[in-house]
Amino acid sequence: DTEVTQTPKHLVMGMTNKKSLKCEQHMGHRAMYWYKQKAKKPPELMFVYSYEKLSINESVPSRFSPECPNSSLLNLHLHALQPEDSALYLCASSQDPQGNTEAFFGQGTRLTVV
Amino acid sequence: KQEVTQIPAALSVPEGENLVLNCSFTDSAIYNLQWFRQDPGKGLTSLLLIQSSQREQTSGRLNASLDKSSGRSTLYIAASQPGDSATYLCAVTSNTGFQKLVFGTGTRLLVSP
Numbered sequence: 001d002t003e004v005t006q007t008p009k010h011l012v013m014g015m016t017n018k019k020s021l022k023c024e025q026h027m028g029h030r031a032m033y034w035y036k037q038k039a040k041k042p043p044e045l046m047f048v049y050s051y052e053k054l055s056i057n058e059s060v061p062s063r064f065s066p067e068c069p070n071s072s073l074l075n076l077h078l079h080a081l082q083p084e085d086s087a088l089y090l091c092a093s094s095q096d097p098q099g100n101t102e103a104f105f106g107q108g109t110r111l112t113v114v
Numbered sequence: 115k116q117e118v119t120q121i122p123a124a125l126s127v128p129e130g131e132n133l134v135l136n137c138s139f140t141d142s143a144i145y146n147l148q149w150f151r152q153d154p155g156k157g158l159t160s161l162l163l164i165q166s167s168q169r170e171q172t173s174g175r176l177n178a179s180l181d182k183s184s185g186r187s188t189l190y191i192a193a194s195q196p197g198d199s200a201t202y203l204c205a206v207t208s209n210t211g212f213q214k215l216v217f218g219t220g221t222r223l224l225v226s227p
Contacts, residue, residue: 004157006157031212031213033213035215042203042205042217042218042219042220043158043203043215043217044217045214045215048212048213048214050212055212056212056214088155090157090158092158092215094213096213097212097213098212098213100145100146100165100166100207101213102148102160102163103148103160103205103213103215104160105150105157105158105159105160106157107156107157108155108156108157110155
């Protein structure tokens with residue numbers, strides 16, 4: 001099983017809303033990631049969790065708040081977003097955060113901020 | 115700062131052709147290079163992973179090569195099919211301690227019947 005599951009698939013939210021994106025993997029991977037992808041652009045790294053601890057924050061605005069409740073789950077809490085935050089949000093996982101291992105991605109959450 | 119470029123940006127071929135997608139990167143200090151496929155509006159599907167010590171990897175009709183010293187990788191697709199139509203992305207992981215994928219700009223492939 002090489003599956004990373006993301007929910008919801010689509011999300012429309014107002015600029016005053018609070019919502020959360022969820023990601024789950026059961027491959028025993030110890031690193032999990034959030035990427036953001038704008039239309040016709042490559043994905044860009046937002047956060048890296050290594051052994052359930054935040055390892056990298058790529059200077060992401062505080063309106064995006066990641067959380068890793070356990071080794072299988074990764075959340076991204078959203079609050080007071082702007083229309084320019086509309087994008088495809090991708091979750092990924094890999095076995096070894098510091099090693100030479102393959103990354104597996106979920107199907108993404110298509111976020112629209114109105 | 116690592117920069118990854120893919121050529122061509124778009125490619126249209128008839129079914130059955132063999133084709134080559136190119137990926138180049140500026141910093142040769144990498145752990146590995148990974149090729150992905152992305153269908154419109156969908157997530158990324160991992161195709162092949164090449165470690166920095168390897169020269170090539172094969173999976174079915176796909177063959178990826180890596181020349182780390184020159185900062186180049188190619189993805190060869192044999193006997194292309196309409197189902198191969200997608201955007202292909204290469205991504206490199208630099209050896210800076212944490213797996214941070216830097217993606218190329220992508221090649222949009224259309225295989226017509």
